[in-house]
Amino acid sequence: MVLLTLLAAVAIAIVRQRSLFGVVLLSGIYSFLIASVMIVLDAIDVALTEASVGAGVSVVILLATLHLIKTTEAAHTRASWLPIFVSLGVGGALVWGTLTLPPFGTPDAPIHRHVAPYYIENALRETNVPNIVSAVLADYRGYDTLGETVVIFTAGIGVMMLLRGGKRRRSEDDKAEDAS
């Protein structure tokens, strides 16, 4: 609960923050907080991913982007009330939808009776992978995982090309200035 309150406070601070550098730092803090929430919820692998991607890599990438682009401060726009009503409405609808869900950890919730027993009984025999989670991710949902990997790989290549391309162009500019 304390963590969630802090999370909301940091999120509001990110929105109200005017300096992009501060936003990057606060988003790093936000990542670590949400990773802590994941730990409390016992999702240790998600927490590890969130901490490494959110707090580690994305801070570095955002800083590199800040270096590459020029920052100008936009004029303060008048806040309109429609977006906050829309987001509050959608959030309220989602919360209303969770009210009828079975309690957390119920063994005979629908999600535990659909394909999970099949995986638990047959995963070792069909795939020869001792870890059921790995078997589901890499075998039963192999195409899904392949697609995710392709997306992440493409995004990584794009970011690397952007960063390197900017650097090369600048050094050519420097050479041109030296020659003139």
Next chain:
Amino acid sequence: MMFAAAAMAILVALSMVVIRAIKGPTVFDRVLAGNSVGMLAILLLAVIGFLTGRPQFLDVALTYGLLNLIATLAVLKFFRHGDLAYDAEEDSKP
């Protein structure tokens, strides 16, 4: 009991650090707060690991420690030189 008290203390410290990060007038306040949040997350992870009787969470905590160092170094380097790939030798060349 002791671990629960430690977890509460860490949460209190975390809230104080976040307050500093939000209010912090200078960038350095925020950098230090970011680093401290990472450190407190590591501590919280370790304490919760022992609280729920699974000390193998410590491995994950070690990974957090490494990441925290990288992020803070990147932020400070950017602030000092305005460039992540800054090389001191390039500057000294004529």
